[in-house]
Amino acid sequence: MTDNETNLSRRRAVSGLGAAGLAVAAGPLLAADAATGGGGAAAAPAVPLENPLTKYPRPPFKSQEQPWPGLASKMDPRPDHGEQSYKGSGRLKGLRALITGGDSGMGRAAAIAYAREGADVAINYLPAEEADAREVIELIKKAGQKGVAIPGDLRDEAFCQKLVAETVRQLGGLDIVVNNAGRQQQRQSILDLSTEDFDATMKTNIYAPFWIIKAALPHLKPGSSIIGSTSEQANDPSANLYDYAQTKAATTNYVRSLAKQLAPKGIRVNGVAPGPIWTPLQISGGATQEDVQKFGGKTPMGRPGQPAELGSIYVQLADPQASYATGQVYGAMGGNGTP
Numbered sequence: 001m002t003d004n005e006t007n008l009s010r011r012r013a014v015s016g017l018g019a020a021g022l023a024v025a026a027g028p029l030l031a032a033d034a035a036t037g038g039g040g041a042a043a044a045p046a047v048p049l050e051n052p053l054t055k056y057p058r059p060p061f062k063s064q065e066q067p068w069p070g071l072a073s074k075m076d077p078r079p080d081h082g083e084q085s086y087k088g089s090g091r092l093k094g095l096r097a098l099i100t101g102g103d104s105g106m107g108r109a110a111a112i113a114y115a116r117e118g119a120d121v122a123i124n125y126l127p128a129e130e131a132d133a134r135e136v137i138e139l140i141k142k143a144g145q146k147g148v149a150i151p152g153d154l155r156d157e158a159f160c161q162k163l164v165a166e167t168v169r170q171l172g173g174l175d176i177v178v179n180n181a182g183r184q185q186q187r188q189s190i191l192d193l194s195t196e197d198f199d200a201t202m203k204t205n206i207y208a209p210f211w212i213i214k215a216a217l218p219h220l221k222p223g224s225s226i227i228g229s230t231s232e233q234a235n236d237p238s239a240n241l242y243d244y245a246q247t248k249a250a251t252t253n254y255v256r257s258l259a260k261q262l263a264p265k266g267i268r269v270n271g272v273a274p275g276p277i278w279t280p281l282q283i284s285g286g287a288t289q290e291d292v293q294k295f296g297g298k299t300p301m302g303r304p305g306q307p308a309e310l311g312s313i314y315v316q317l318a319d320p321q322a323s324y325a326t327g328q329v330y331g332a333m334g335g336n337g338t339p
Helices: 003-036 105-116 127-142 157-171 195-219 242-265 280-286 289-293 311-318
Strands: 096-100 120-125 147-151 176-179 225-229 268-274 329-332
Touching (some): 096 105, 105 120, 105 176, 120 127, 127 147, 157 195, 176 311, 195 225, 195 242, 225 242, 225 311, 242 268, 242 329, 280 289
Parallel strands (some): 096 120, 096 176, 120 147, 176 225, 225 268
16 A cells, blocks of 8 residues: 555544544434424423513402501412422522511512522511411421521510521521511601601611621621512602611611622622512501502502512522622512612
8 A cells, every 4th residue: 555545544534533423422412402393492491481461460459457467378369479389490409598577478488489499498477477487387398498487576686696596506507698577567647657666667677687697697608698678668768658668778778888898708798679569568557458459550560579579589699609799689679660
């Protein structure tokens, strides 16, 4: 065989190996294309798209009233916290969370979502909310996670310290703190607002997060997160929520201030700012009966939000993959307001 023939044979051999390699590499791609209908397109979503305008109930709602703090289980229609709809994917696997106001509303939605994302969860609530809280604990356990119920009044500094200590003891540590519990009692005039009422709102909405964060910080490692529930009321306050709206402006402010303070420690601080959300706050003194009947109707979507529609936001802010998000306030207002 001449030198030219030898070189030609070698080129053919290498060429053949290359073609074979391409064929092997292309096999999985072709199989993937076949599975997705060709062209490398993504598979169809597991859940069909829904029109957000008609996904949940719209006003008018029936007149209804409960004594403070109210129970979600007695509301009509009953709020959706994601009990049937939220599907987890392990985003918070192995983490441990404390959620105040975890019996109903956004706190309940966060507790359900966290558990289904693999986190163990402790919830705080008032003793009067025990019936709702038991449902949440059962849902956490059904998700295969540890659920801890710690009832008590957040207006007491000693209890807030005990709450954190008990959470750490029962969960073996603490990685996520969600300051969600809130007190909202509408008053048509500042003249109708007593010092006792004003103090109760401030203690629940502002003092309690202050006490809880102070108690929690020694237990929070780099990568941990603190989340506050603020509101559209921080920027667009209602005339009859003089005290409540102030606390939400303060919450937005402490989120942004504390984020700067704790960033060097690797601890993230963010907030969630909902618009009108269908929770016991409204039917237990937080709104007039007239406002309850048309609740959420003034938003561009024409309806109130459901707690389930905010659960994924709380997950995102706690997710370690959102490691560059701190000092942010994420809004969910049905088209109104800015966070």
